[in-house]
Amino acid sequence: MFTFEKEQKVFDIHGVKVGGQPGEYPTVLIGSIFYDGHKIVSDPLKGVFDKKRAEALLNKQDEMSDKTGNPYIVDVVGGTAEALIKCIEFVASVTDTPFLVDSTLSSARMEAIKHAADVGLIERAIYNSIESHVKDKEISALKEIGVKSAIVLAFNPRNPRPEGRLQILHGYPGQVGLLKAAEEAGVQNLIIDTAVLDVPSIGFSAKAVYLVKQEFGLPAGCAPSNATTTWKRIKKGLSPYAYNVCSAVSGAINIFWGANFILYGPIEDAETAFPAYATADLLMAYYVSRTHKINPKTQEHPLFKILK
Numbered sequence: 001m002f003t004f005e006k007e008q009k010v011f012d013i014h015g016v017k018v019g020g021q022p023g024e025y026p027t028v029l030i031g032s033i034f035y036d037g038h039k040i041v042s043d044p045l046k047g048v049f050d051k052k053r054a055e056a057l058l059n060k061q062d063e064m065s066d067k068t069g070n071p072y073i074v075d076v077v078g079g080t081a082e083a084l085i086k087c088i089e090f091v092a093s094v095t096d097t098p099f100l101v102d103s104t105l106s107s108a109r110m111e112a113i114k115h116a117a118d119v120g121l122i123e124r125a126i127y128n129s130i131e132s133h134v135k136d137k138e139i140s141a142l143k144e145i146g147v148k149s150a151i152v153l154a155f156n157p158r159n160p161r162p163e164g165r166l167q168i169l170h171g172y173p174g175q176v177g178l179l180k181a182a183e184e185a186g187v188q189n190l191i192i193d194t195a196v197l198d199v200p201s202i203g204f205s206a207k208a209v210y211l212v213k214q215e216f217g218l219p220a221g222c223a224p225s226n227a228t229t230t231w232k233r234i235k236k237g238l239s240p241y242a243y244n245v246c247s248a249v250s251g252a253i254n255i256f257w258g259a260n261f262i263l264y265g266p267i268e269d270a271e272t273a274f275p276a277y278a279t280a281d282l283l284m285a286y287y288v289s290r291t292h293k294i295n296p297k298t299q300e301h302p303l304f305k306i307l308k
Contacts, residue, residue, distance in 0.1 A: 003292045006217040011189040013098045014124045016071045019219035023288035024297045031267035032075040034087045047083030058094050061270040068278035069305035074099040081111035100128040129153040142185040150187045152178045155195035165208040192220040199227040206257040224250035225265030248276035255280040278302035
């Protein structure tokens with residue numbers, strides 16, 4: 001456990017603060033809804049889903065946030081622009097928190113983020129994400145729309161090691177780095193995702209969190225759930241509790257390397273994710289408060305909420 005010499009930036013995205021030194025702010029937890037294969041979705045192309053079940057999941061995440069002190073962001077996923085827009089509108093009507101505009105198709109993300117701007121939701125919308133294959137057209141569109149917040153995915157196809165994440169942010173000779181691209185897009189609130197590819201790479205991503213914060217002072221984190229949700233061995237054969245336990249450990253290791261946010265996976269996992277990461281937060285906060293005189297900036301920190 002440690003602090004960073006580099007000044008750490010903190011971004012306030014519609015009331016959710018992300019960034020800072022370890023122990024200052026609770027880890028922001030991000031649960032995914034309407035993802036590929038989500039059972040509450042009946043038509044992923046048109047965005048048809050069970051609204052009662054979706055609202056119950058969102059309310060449960062909100063309840064867990066209130067209990068632990070960890071703020072949250074909703075990862076809204078859509079396979080098409082039509083579906084993504086419908087899902088965003090629903091989430092925005094149920095909760096007041098920020099949300100990720102998330103799709104594997106850049107065209108769907110772009111249309112949805114433009115819609116968010118048109119209907120007055122741009123302050124809450126976080127574009128997910130600016131990636132290594134981003135095109136000039138996408139950057140220009142983001143600037144024209146007025147996107148304020150975005151995740152930068154620091155995946156480096158040339159170098160998967162932690163240092164490779166920094167290289168893709170800086171850029172190679174003749175290639176614009178992702179931080180420069182985000183700057184050209186006019187993004188103010190830059191959040192770095194250090195790109196989990198598989199289970200073994202979770203350690204690489206955790207070290208990359210440390211390196212990103214050490215060099216740039218930007219909020220950083222990752223999505224260990226990208227690997228754990230497809231980890232067959234822990235889902236079948238080890239024990240009935242293996243998935244939840246292993247997922248929690250995979251996220252907590254990032255917090256101890258300085259992560260400011262964790263994409264914890266399906267929103268259904270909120271009841272296990274929030275207590276686990278709140279525990280990691282209070283351990284980190286207690287240590288740095290005693291050794292580095294850095295105290296939580298909010299009374300809603302898990303150190304005060306659950307350590308009783």
